[in-house]
Amino acid sequence: MSASKTVSKGSVNSTTIVTDDVDESSKPEFIYGGPFIKVEKPSPIIDTATPFNLELQGTFKKSFAYYSLKERLPVILTKIIDYLSREGAKIKSTHGASDEDIRSYIQYVTKLKNDLVTNKQYDLLTVDTPEARRWNQWIEALDIKHYFTNVWVFTECYVYRRLREGCELSKTLKNFDPFADQKQKSFEGSLELMCIVADKLVNMLSKSDKDKCKSDFVTLLKLCLWANKCDLSLSSGEQVFLNGNNADGKATASNIIDPFQMILDFKDKLLVDDTSKIVDQVTSKAEAMMKNLEAPASAVDGAISSPPETPAAEATDVPCPTKMTSPQHVMFDIVCDNAGYELFADLCLAHFLISQGIVQKIRFHVKNIPWFVSDVTPVDFKWVIDSCLKASYRREVPQQPTEAAEGEVPPEPEPPRVISADNLRALAEQWTKYVDEGTFVVLHDDFWTSPHVYRDMKRHAPSLYRQLQYAVALLFKGDLNYRKLLCEKNVPPTSGLEAALQGFLPAPVIAVRTVKADLICGLPKGKWDQLNALDDKWMQKGDFGVIQYCGKVEPLKVADRPCDQYGDVCRGAGCGPRTDM
Numbered sequence: 149m150s151a152s153k154t155v156s157k158g159s160v161n162s163t164t165i166v167t168d169d170v171d172e173s174s175k176p177e178f179i180y181g182g183p184f185i186k187v188e189k190p191s192p193i194i195d196t197a198t199p200f201n202l203e204l205q206g207t208f209k210k211s212f213a214y215y216s217l218k219e220r221l222p223v224i225l226t227k228i229i230d231y232l233s234r235e236g237a238k239i240k241s242t243h244g245a246s247d248e249d250i251r252s253y254i255q256y257v258t259k260l261k262n263d264l265v266t267n268k269q270y271d272l273l274t275v276d277t278p279e280a281r282r283w284n285q286w287i288e289a290l291d292i293k294h295y296f297t298n299v300w301v302f303t304e305c306y307v308y309r310r311l312r313e314g315c316e317l318s319k320t321l322k323n324f325d326p327f328a329d330q331k332q333k334s335f336e337g338s339l340e341l342m343c344i345v346a347d348k349l350v351n352m353l354s355k356s357d358k359d360k361c362k363s364d365f366v367t368l369l370k371l372c373l374w375a376n377k378c379d380l381s382l383s384s385g386e387q388v389f390l391n392g393n394n395a396d397g398k399a400t401a402s403n404i405i406d407p408f409q410m411i412l413d414f415k416d417k418l419l420v421d422d423t424s425k426i427v428d429q430v431t432s433k434a435e436a437m438m439k440n441l442e443a444p445a446s447a448v449d450g451a452i453s454s455p456p457e458t459p460a461a462e463a464t465d466v467p468c469p470t471k472m473t474s475p476q477h478v479m480f481d482i483v484c485d486n487a488g489y490e491l492f493a494d495l496c497l498a499h500f501l502i503s504q505g506i507v508q509k510i511r512f513h514v515k516n517i518p519w520f521v522s523d524v525t526p527v528d529f530k531w532v533i534d535s536c537l538k539a540s541y542r543r544e545v546p547q548q549p550t551e552a553a554e555g556e557v558p559p560e561p562e563p564p565r566v567i568s569a570d571n572l573r574a575l576a577e578q579w580t581k582y583v584d585e586g587t588f589v590v591l592h593d594d595f596w597t598s599p600h601v602y603r604d605m606k607r608h609a610p611s612l613y614r615q616l617q618y619a620v621a622l623l624f625k626g627d628l629n630y631r632k633l634l635c636e637k638n639v640p641p642t643s644g645l646e647a648a649l650q651g652f653l654p655a656p657v658i659a660v661r662t663v664k665a666d667l668i669c670g671l672p673k674g675k676w677d678q679l680n681a682l683d684d685k686w687m688q689k690g691d692f693g694v695i696q697y698c699g700k701v702e703p704l705k706v707a708d709r710p711c712d713q714y715g716d717v718c719r720g721a722g723c724g725p726r727t728d729m
């Protein structure tokens with residue numbers, strides 16, 4: 149490891165990036181009463197991969213966390229700086245910002261990047277909001293407050309939270325999303341894929357027999373999985389093409405990329421496939437819940453579907469969640485990941501579940517603030533549906549001519565295949581209705597943009613935990629959710645999901661994720677070694693995927709803590725009419 153820091157030019161638009169090792173061992177230190185002298189301190193960086201059963205962190209030099217903090221995240225920050233410099237005029241006119249506002253944000257991001265690459269201690273947030281104060285308490289409670297030395301997920305979340313703070317501190321940039329353009333471009337680049345999927349989805353929506361329904365449900369789960377390849381944080385903002393190789397990934401004049409065909413082509417890359425179990429369990433649990441809702445409360449074994457002693461409750465009031473032990477609706481929850489094509493795929497699954505009558509509501513959990521470049525925010529949720537609604541697309545693809553047998557007249561050429569946005573627009577129209585009538589509910593709890601792993605949700609966000617307990621199942625999309633489900637711990641790859649969740653059991657968990665970080669569970673014995681032998685970077689590329697299920701659930705009892713809104717005076721109802729329970 150070099151004794152002194154070297155600074156070299158980074159690859160992105162000539163912005164300077166510190167590219168040597170994070171090395172704290174040779175910093176001069178002041179000894180009281182003496183001159184500045186060199187004090188050798190042990191380097192925090194260890195030349196190894198993350199050992200099993202430890203949390204991922206940037207100090208393991210052979211881990212993706214190290215590479216990510218050293219190379220990827222600084223590039224993401226540099227791109228924001230470049231974007232602000234390049235598109236300053238546009239940003240100023242959209243947000244009514246001044247040159248000074250843009251300059252201040254650039255300075256803010258530049259300092260953040262320098263602090264990251266030199267492994268400084270986290271700064272406290274300076275905005276004064278209850279949520280920022282909570283962040284500061286979490287930071288203050290840490291034993292280790294350095295970017296590389298603390299747990300990777302904390303550092304990454306902290307960096308995205310700080311990016312937000314830069315906007316919060318500005319008078320004019322409060323609604324600025326530094327990733328909005330990238331998300332938009334990625335959506336536009338996937339338009340043809342969405343048209344192709346929409347054309348097939350319309351044939352899955354009319355009420356079908358049990359077998360077809362099951363096979364379509366399985367297919368849509370797999371569609372959702374491979375849509376998770378389209379993640380702009382892994383690619384540092386570059387557009388991702390679905391069939392792997394970015395250069396070859398574009399559809400050409402005569403070639404169509406069909407996401408349904410990809411499901412078949414990628415069969416061997418799906419390392420854990422619990423889809424059949426998921427479909428059986430979700431459908432039977434949903435059926436049981438539906439019966440429960442239809443039956444009068446007294447007829448249902450032990451279930452209190454409305455709270456006891458609620459004389460003043462309005463018929464339209466939803467009982468207080470602290471007392472309610474069964475939900476008001478049969479609901480399926482999607483903890484979303486990326487906007488654009490991935491959200492589109494989630495909406496397709498949601499639409500299918502509603503139209504087949506499997507559940508009555510879908511709750512989409514999204515991020516409150518711009519997050520990991522391409523994660524869905526409430527604004528993104530709306531523009532994705534609106535953009536589908538307005539989509540205009542048409543391409544005629546010539547069909548391969550059929551060969552004529554020797555001596556026979558060649559058959560008439562097939563007419564070209566027409567790919568258009570007609571069905572896409574029709575679907576989006578229905579999604580708009582679903583949103584308006586509350587069949588699709590968009591929720592954005594602050595917990596999703598906290599640095600906490602899901603084991604700790606009950607402690608940090610008890611109301612959210614309780615809210616999740618009413619779901620038939622929780623579909624966690626993507627790699628970041630997976631890391632938080634596994635408590636950011638490099639568990640032995642053959643350990644089961646239930647053990648890895650460490651007690652996070654609000655409702656059945658479905659984890660759907662392409663592998664983009666070096667942790668995994670549920671693999672068959674020997675598989676991990678076999679994949680490592682073929683490519684030691686296989687866990688960093690998003691080429692492989694898992695669809696995993698844990699059906700173990702903690703029973704939902706009357707809460708032992710008072711109602712969030714009314715405390716001890718809560719009479720069981722009166723928390724206001726809610727659509728999300």
Ligand SMILES: O=P(O)(O)OC[C@@]1(O)O[C@H](CO)[C@@H](O)[C@@H]1O
Pocket residue numbers: 216304376379380381382383485486520625626627628629631662664665
């Ligand atoms: O959650 P997603 O979108 O599937 O992936 C998020 C991701 O790009 O971000 C992390 C690093 O920034 C990685 O774990 C992962 O590759």
